[in-house]
Amino acid sequence: DEQEDEVADEAPVPDDEESNAEIEALKQKLAELQTKQAAMEVDMERKIENLKNLKTLGRNLKNKNIALEAEVANLLIRESKKQEEVNALKNELEAANKKLEETVAASVEYLVQL
Numbered sequence: 001d002e003q004e005d006e007v008a009d010e011a012p013v014p015d016d017e018e019s020n021a022e023i024e025a026l027k028q029k030l031a032e033l034q035t036k037q038a039a040m041e042v043d044m045e046r047k048i049e050n051l052k053n054l055k056t057l058g059r060n061l062k063n064k065n066i067a068l069e070a071e072v073a074n075l076l077i078r079e080s081k082k083q084e085e086v087n088a089l090k091n092e093l094e095a096a097n098k099k100l101e102e103t104v105a106a107s108v109e110y111l112v113q114l
Helices: 002-010 016-113
Strands: none
Touching: none
């Protein structure tokens, strides 16, 4: 009897139902983790695609900015040329006015001498 008691105390035999329940719980946990991992992979791929799109958008904006800067420079050059034309016309007008004033003064002087 004593020998049988010692063997029984040494190693309790696990219950098959309990083991099966633990295995099923672990399988379910594994399935949940795999589902979570798959969702994270999809999310990561989406984020990578978003980053690629942002990089492309950044390049496009940089190119548009360069084009706009060039357009502004061209507009400033055109404005400068127009200002030069305005100044030239202003100078011509002043010269014509001065000549007209001289002609009127000469005419008045001539008329006074008559």
